[in-house]
Amino acid sequence: MTATAARTWRPPSPWGRPWVGPVVWTAIIAFLVWNVASLQVDPARIARGFSRFGTVAAKAFPPSFERFGILATGVWESIEMATLSTLFGVLLGIPVAVLAARNVVPLPVYAGGRLVITLARTFHELIVAIIFVKAVGFGPLAGTLTLTLNSLGFFSKLLAEQIETIDRGQIEAIRATGASRAKVLIYGVLPQVLPRIVGLTIYQWDIHLRQSTIIGIVGAGGIGATLYNAFARYDYDFALAILLVIVAIVLVGEAVSAIARKRVQ
Amino acid sequence: MLEVSGLDKRYPTGDHALRSVSFTIDGADAVFVIGPSGAGKSTLLRCVNRLVEPDRGTVRLDDLDITALAGKALRDARRRMGMIFQEFNLVERLTVMENVLSGRLGYVSLWQAWRRRFPPDDIEAAFVTLRRVGLEGFENKRADELSGGQRQRVGIARALVQRPRILLVDEPTSSLDPRTSEAVMALIVGLAAEDDIPALVNIHDVPLARAFARRIIGLRDGLVVYDGPVAQADAAVLERIYGGAILAETERSGSGPL
Amino acid sequence: MSTAPPPRAWRRYTPAQTVIHTAARVALAAITIWMLARLGVTWEYVADAPSQVADLLGRMFPPEWSFIGALVDPLVQTINIATLGTAIAVVLAIPIAFLAARNTTPNRATYGLGRLVMVVSRSVDTLIWALIFIIVVGPGSLAGVLAVAVRSIGFVSKLFAEGIEEIDAGQVEAVAATGASRGQTLLYAIVPQVRPVFTGVCIYRWDINVRESTVLGIVGAGGLGFALNEAILGLEWSRVGLILVVVLGVVVISEAVSAFLRKRVT
Structure with missing residues (x-):
């Protein structure tokens, strides 16, 4: 060459x-x-x-667990808020998800459903919590409402996406029997997305548990308020104890959620 | 000249992959290693360039004891051995040219490698090699845009651009369809002969080995059970290498009995 | 002679299953009611809530548009906190990811170290990190940047590590077989394989961080949240309305930008 x-x-x-x-x-x-x-x-x-x-x-150092009672109350309140809001969020979130799935509802309804989801997603839970605290007063109720609304942005969005990917053949078959829209949902759609609903519910609970530890900062209940007060009063040893407990809750919640989701699939 | 002697390898899992394997390749022949899967063919090849560490034995390439090397000296020795892989092992997201030039990495600095500043001679050699494997004009295509046969040609170019003293070829055709397989095998054997370098080729496809080989090494359970000219590898020899599996093996590769 | 057989019964669930399902439902309802009762709801407030919200919205809208000039600086701060925090996190996350990926970690101790950093970083929320950093460096953007960075390290390095674990070992082997050094093998066989994942994760986390940065100011760490908190404390509801509109805009735009860029890199 x-x-x-x-x-x-x-x-x-x-x-x-x-x-x-x-x-x-x-x-x-x-x-x-x-x-x-x-x-x-x-x-x-x-x-x-x-x-x-x-x-x-x-x-x-060392972290102080002296005021264990206050700590336990805060933790329990966080868990309650997370659990209740997940429950309400799912009850509310399933219909919203159906309304935001392009393949089961007409276009105007779909647009409305997506708008609800987008609004619920955009605002950080802390901002939503401020609004609810103004509306229903300080305490865990405001927190529960905040997290419930938050579900519409996460649970509903992912569920809607799942509904959009379901097998059309099964729906067609049910529709071919002369079933109404609602019956098609129950017999054609629901069985296909049920495992996903269960998985998402557990995942949502895990996320709510994390969020419930911070929205107390603005007065919406849970361990966050206790932490914020400890910081404000320079009780750093108590604050460290609370921090450790929060880390523990988050880790346990994540582990429980991971195991439960694995068992569902 | 490649001289392998007393090579032994046992994996931590307990697999005794090689048992005292010895042979010598003199001159520029293509030597084909055949044997059932799990016989140790792939381990043998990787022990030659030490991608796998042998437990015992020596590998000498020309006057160099490969098994005694480490670090930079080992990498320098690897530059002299071009390897071609079963799954091509191209870096899928790099261009054809970058894949070919990676054969010259042992000769450039880290900075040059990062900036893609290869010496002009290397670039010229890469262009020439791409033409030899029939991929002229493909230099700026990404590897994942190519067909299987084209990818293996890039793999061949990457090995040849090293200007190696030997080619180590690991099942080069088992990811390809029969017609492409034959073309790729002809290319490897032909180019090795042109450059006057030997090739050590693992292959499970006996008819293909017969078509291209002069000398065959038969491996079974890590032992060399045959080493000799292909002409003498009759049914009895194949029986020794493959045991009862030989009929199924040839049927799977789509040709009749030998 | 023969009588027609009686119509056969069919039930989706056996009686035992039905009992279990019913019991589960009753238990769930009982727990819900019990938790609700413990929430200590003041029902007058709840009954009043819709009108309260309506009242609040009425005061927020129309927003006080003329206040927009005062929001430019907090807005820029918010974007800066998110961007700089993400950049710092990415730089620190790369070595941690290589430690925490099974196929690149040198030994078990380094693997454990990598995982530990991830867990610590991820299990504390950005806002709590912000509270901590405010104590150390005082209120302002710096605390926000540090909070965002520390919280993102875990997230980013976890996804990076997953990307590294998915690489094809054959490509690495092939480049090493040419006689390339460790550094060169990294550049030619590993970097090209993980680059799209890394870029995608960076953009994705930046998007999340923009959203987080909008609230960091509520605890004193700079950005739009600071302005929001001031407006709420001052009961300037029409300003709150404007800030919420700006937050909505920023979050929607950053999400769109992120989605567009991520589609391009893969």
Whole structure:
């Protein structure tokens, strides 16, 4: 093989044109640098932070479980809120999911269903909790309502997506017998999505348990309020105890949920 | 020259994959290793370039004792052995050119590798090799866009661009249909002969081995039970290598009895 | 002579099953009622709730549009907290993911370490991390960035590790067989395989973090939440309405951007 002039080769740019990549990366890096600059972090502040961290850590250890009663009440309230809201969320969420599944309802209904889901998803549970606290007063009721509404954004969304992927043949077969829309739902749709409903319910409970530990910050009940008060009163050893308990609840909840979901499938 | 002697390998699972395997490849012949699955063919090949660590025995390539090497010296030795795989093992999300050039990775720095700045000679060699395997103009296609036969050609190019002293070929056709298999095998044997390098080829397809081999090594349960010219590998020899399984084996590959 | 056989009965469930199902339902109902009773609901409040909500919405809308100028800075802060927090998390998550993936971790101790970091980071909510960092660095965006970063490390490294565990070992073997060094094998065989997963996860987490950042200010960690809290404390409901509209916009847009980008990288 005679050697012609050595050919060159550059890898094709994933951006289409070779100059786009560097420009994009420069822009991203410039943005991040500006971000860091806007934080106004200076060495003195970092040094103060470290020394303060030392003080706080010294106060926090060992964690104090002295006020166990308050702690247990908060934890139990969180669990109750999570459980009740999951129950109500499922009862409310199933119809919403059906209304938001493109393959079982007409277009205008579908649009309405999706709107409910989008609204329920968008606002962080803390914002929703503030509104409910204003509406029904401080306490776990506001928290339960918050989490129930939250279900419409998670449970309903995923269930609607599941309904949209079901086997059309089975629906057709039921419809061919002359069944009404409602009967088609019960005989053609429900059996196909039931395992998913059970799995999602457990998953939703796990998520609600996590959320129930924080919405107390704005007065919506649960262990979060206890934690926030402990921080506000500089009771760092009690705060650490609460934190450890929260981590434990979350881990146990996750494990229970994982095992239960595995058994359902 | 490849010299394998007393190679022994037992996996932690208890599988005794190789039992004191010895043979020598002199000159530039293609030597075909046949045997039922689980006979240790794949382990043998990987012990030669030490992707699998043998327990005992030595492998010498020319004057180099591969089994005594470690670290950088071992990687330098691997540069001299081109390997072709059953499942092609291309990096699916890289272009054909990047896959071929990865055969030159042992010769460039990490920085060059990251920036894709290979020396002009390597790039020229990659273009030439792509043409030799019949993939001219494919350099900027992504590997996952290619058909099975084309992928294996890229795999061959990656091995050849290393300018190896030997080709290690592991079941190169078992993921391909029969017609492509024959073309790919002809390409491997032909290109190895052109470059005047030997090839050690694992294969389970006996008729295909017969069509391309001059010398056959038969492995069974990690033991070399036959080593000799293909012409003398008669039914009795195959019986020794495969036991009763030989009939089923040939039927599966779609050809009649030998 | 022969009489017609009596019509056969068919039940979906056996009597025993029916009893069990009924008992389960009764138990569930009992637990629900018991928990409800314990909630200590003041029913007058509940009865009043719809009118309260209506009243609140009435005060929020129409929003005080002229206040929008004062929201530009908190809005930018919110995006910055999310972006910088995600960036820091990704940088820290990459080594942790390689430690916590079974096929790349050097030994059992490093694997355990990787998993431990994940669990600690994931089981504490961003808001609680924010409370902790406010104690350390004081209120403001910095606490928000740190909270977002620390909470995201676990999430990002978990998904990264799953991506690493799914790589095809054959491709790695093939590149190593050419005589490539460890670093080169990483660049040529592992990076191309995990890159789409990594990019997708980064974008996805950024989207989640934008949503989280909208509330961090409620506990004092900067961004729109701070403005929201001030407006609520000052009972400026029409401003609250405006802030909620802005939050809605930011979250919807970031989700759309995230969905668009993720579709492009896979």
